[in-house]
Amino acid sequence: MAKVIDSKIPAGPVPEKWKEYKAHQRLVNPKNKLKLDVIVVGTGLAGASAAASLGEMGFNVINLCIQDSPRRAHSIAAQGGINAAKCYQNDGDSVYRLFYDTVKGGDYRAREANVYRLAEVSNNIIDQCVAQGVPFAREYGGMLANRSFGGAQVSRTFYAKGQTGQQLLLGAYSSLSCQVKAGKVKLYTRYEMEDVVIVDGRARGIIAKNLVTGELERFSANAVVIATGGYGNTYFLSTNAMGCNCTAAVQCYRKGAYFANPSYVQIHPTCIPVHGDKQSKLTLMSESLRNDGRIWVPKNIEDAKALQAGTKQGWEIPEVDRDYYLERRYPAFGNLVPRDVASRAAKERCDKGFGVNNTGLAVFLDFSESINRLGLDVIMQRYGNLFEMYEEITDVFPGDVANEINGVKYYKPMMIYPAIHYTMGGIWVDYELQTSIPGLFAIGECNFSDHGANRLGASALMQGLADGYFVLPYTIQNYLADQAVWPKVSTDLPEFAEAEKKVDAELDRLLNIKGKRSVDSIHKELGHIMWEYVGMGRTAEGLKTGLKKMHELEQEFDKNLFVPGTKEGLNIELDKAIHLRDFFTMGQLVAFDALSRNESCGGHFREEYQTEEGEAKRDDENYFYVGCWEYKGKGNEPELIKEPLEYEAIKVQTRNYKN
Numbered sequence: 001m002a003k004v005i006d007s008k009i010p011a012g013p014v015p016e017k018w019k020e021y022k023a024h025q026r027l028v029n030p031k032n033k034l035k036l037d038v039i040v041v042g043t044g045l046a047g048a049s050a051a052a053s054l055g056e057m058g059f060n061v062i063n064l065c066i067q068d069s070p071r072r073a074h075s076i077a078a079q080g081g082i083n084a085a086k087c088y089q090n091d092g093d094s095v096y097r098l099f100y101d102t103v104k105g106g107d108y109r110a111r112e113a114n115v116y117r118l119a120e121v122s123n124n125i126i127d128q129c130v131a132q133g134v135p136f137a138r139e140y141g142g143m144l145a146n147r148s149f150g151g152a153q154v155s156r157t158f159y160a161k162g163q164t165g166q167q168l169l170l171g172a173y174s175s176l177s178c179q180v181k182a183g184k185v186k187l188y189t190r191y192e193m194e195d196v197v198i199v200d201g202r203a204r205g206i207i208a209k210n211l212v213t214g215e216l217e218r219f220s221a222n223a224v225v226i227a228t229g230g231y232g233n234t235y236f237l238s239t240n241a242m243g244c245n246c247t248a249a250v251q252c253y254r255k256g257a258y259f260a261n262p263s264y265v266q267i268h269p270t271c272i273p274v275h276g277d278k279q280s281k282l283t284l285m286s287e288s289l290r291n292d293g294r295i296w297v298p299k300n301i302e303d304a305k306a307l308q309a310g311t312k313q314g315w316e317i318p319e320v321d322r323d324y325y326l327e328r329r330y331p332a333f334g335n336l337v338p339r340d341v342a343s344r345a346a347k348e349r350c351d352k353g354f355g356v357n358n359t360g361l362a363v364f365l366d367f368s369e370s371i372n373r374l375g376l377d378v379i380m381q382r383y384g385n386l387f388e389m390y391e392e393i394t395d396v397f398p399g400d401v402a403n404e405i406n407g408v409k410y411y412k413p414m415m416i417y418p419a420i421h422y423t424m425g426g427i428w429v430d431y432e433l434q435t436s437i438p439g440l441f442a443i444g445e446c447n448f449s450d451h452g453a454n455r456l457g458a459s460a461l462m463q464g465l466a467d468g469y470f471v472l473p474y475t476i477q478n479y480l481a482d483q484a485v486w487p488k489v490s491t492d493l494p495e496f497a498e499a500e501k502k503v504d505a506e507l508d509r510l511l512n513i514k515g516k517r518s519v520d521s522i523h524k525e526l527g528h529i530m531w532e533y534v535g536m537g538r539t540a541e542g543l544k545t546g547l548k549k550m551h552e553l554e555q556e557f558d559k560n561l562f563v564p565g566t567k568e569g570l571n572i573e574l575d576k577a578i579h580l581r582d583f584f585t586m587g588q589l590v591a592f593d594a595l596s597r598n599e600s601c602g603g604h605f606r607e608e609y610q611t612e613e614g615e616a617k618r619d620d621e622n623y624f625y626v627g628c629w630e631y632k633g634k635g636n637e638p639e640l641i642k643e644p645l646e647y648e649a650i651k652v653q654t655r656n657y658k659n
């Protein structure tokens with residue numbers, strides 16, 4: 001019999017769902033003396049906010065992260081802002097509109113009810129963060145300022161210069177620290193979860209490695225929450241922090257948690273282009289820059305060739321010879337089309353030979369018009385740190401005037417190109433954010449829940465903090481209410497011993513391969529395969545080739561890897577080897593999912609399925625579902641299980657950003 005997935009969405013029209021749902025809360029009383037323990041893995045915005053909230057509610061929280069401080073989680077890198085439907089600009093925004101934009105932005109592949117709930121709690125997040133002291137940008141009169149992000153025609157993005165993630169994380173960290181001091185949260189920094197322990201079919205604890213001593217430790221609790229981020233680094237080069245990995249998520253998947261929509265990977269249009277084969281990291285230039293920056297390539301192929309040869313500079317090309325291709329193709333949204341659309345449009349221009357740097361893989365992001373209109377001071381107030389970051393990396397300052405043609409000043413434009421940035425797919429969760437393993441929850445970027453096939457800018461922070469502050473702390477109680485009568489299990493149980501033994505054996509296996517290749521050299525090769533065959537444009541044939549190449553490279557990893565040192569003490573190479581082992585599982589999962597989805601939608605673009613204008617062509621008749629994958633062992637094809645999507649409030653239609 002086909003497996004059925006229960007997403008636990010309460011019945012009723014969408015706007016009522018969350019209200020009804022909240023009426024079901026049972027244990028929300030900070031004063032009660034709960035004897036329930038929850039493990040929260042991760043201290044990014046999702047993990048830190050969840051741990052702080054659960055602690056405040058009276059749970060005993062064990063909170064782990066791989067960095068030396070929660071403040072160093074990848075979330076700190078978030079630049080541009082966080083969305084909320086406050087409608088401070090009085091521009092017609094509403095909860096419904098944010099809900100609608102997010103579902104449409106996700107190319108109608110998100111779960112409708114989840115997105116509505118997200119839009120509804122978005123406003124609470126801003127209030128919560130302001131109360132924590134997060135220094136959001138303000139208007140001259142003191143009101144919180146907003147700017148626009150892709151896929152929206154209103155201004156709903158709250159920001160703190162280009163450092164929004166950092167400021168939000170400092171806010172969450174203050175709340176977390178408060179609970180640490182109160183004794184409700186016990187923090188374990190430099191600990192990595194290596195496995196989840198299942199006892200009688202429920203998640204009851206984890207095995208974690210102390211990254212400093214190398215020792216394995218057992219943790220038991222009444223429920224486990226993973227908030228361990230996305231899997232973008234499978235591609236080796238990405239805008240993600242170097243430490244981002246998918247080990248915890250993949251280990252949960254191996255233990256039976258379904259993995260949903262892995263092929264939905266976001267390629268961000270505005271990143272600093274790759275500039276050499278020794279590079280290990282890419283840098284994002286925030287989408288917020290598209291509020292004032294205009295994207296273009298030359299109209300004439302001769303100009304493009306001259307730019308590629310280095311005999312001409314962008315600022316020598318006059319206005320009339322510039323092709324602002326997003327404004328031309330999508331007049332209604334212009335430079336603020338969603339990321340998948342903007343990335344594909346950049347690739348299309350570069351594939352046709354209009355790229356503007358020596359590799360032909362770059363387009364311009366130009367501030368001349370806005371600096372001329374607003375002045376450099378205003379632009380620096382908005383994006384100063386991003387301009388400085390760009391200058392540090394490329395030695396070009398986008399605020400430098402470089403030319404004057406017919407009385408118009410031309411400033412040095414940025415060069416940008418799409419790069420791997422965010423993963424919409426993740427561990428499958430039901431409406432309560434519980435995975436298919438009872439007692440195991442997933443929040444933030446590591447779950448699949450809200451963004452469908454494409455995430456809109458400034459919505460990841462919104463989702464992470466919604467999950468952590470306002471959703472999980474309530475929904476987890478439906479599970480924990482029944483757990484209150486059960487004692488926490490002992491870590492002496494054979495299930496813990498066996499899980500620890502397996503992790504230990506894996507460490508030995510990796511150390512004892514004693515081959516000739518470093519982790520990074522194999523990871524880089526995996527990244528090339530991913531980008532080439534499972535990247536921005538995918539075909540059935542390419543995906544099959546990619547899978548074959550990944551399989552061969554995984555065998556090379558198993559036979560020819562070299563990890564120096566021992567498992568005792570600090571061994572960063574060993575930790576990276578574990579991550580790479582899991583990137584292999586993840587890469588293949590992305591390819592399997594992409595191969596099974598014979599349509600194009602959002603971040604998943606199958607070249608066989610496109611309109612005459614090169615837009616993604618969905619097939620709602622056959623693929624209107626969440627694709628969930630069940631692990632079937634190393635080297636075996638996982639099994640696809642479908643969760644059909646049901647829309648009640650929004651009419652599913654072809655996305656249109658043209659008018």
Ligand SMILES: Cc1cc2nc3c(=O)[nH]c(=O)nc-3n(C[C@H](O)[C@H](O)[C@H](O)COP(=O)(O)OP(=O)(O)OC[C@H]3O[C@@H](n4cnc5c(N)ncnc54)[C@H](O)[C@@H]3O)c2cc1C
Nearest residue numbers: 042043044046066075078079080081193229444445460461
């Ligand atoms: C450059 C950049 C800019 C961005 N800008 C924006 C923006 O402006 N607006 C927006 O909405 N989004 C933005 N995003 C996306 C957003 O930053 C992330 O999606 C979000 O911060 C993820 O938060 P998280 O809490 O889910 O995970 P993370 O912040 O990735 O945190 C993961 C946590 O899990 C821990 N961890 C991981 N594995 C393990 C393990 N095995 N054991 C123990 N701990 C583990 C880590 O230590 C860390 O604490 C940006 C992303 C990038 C890369």
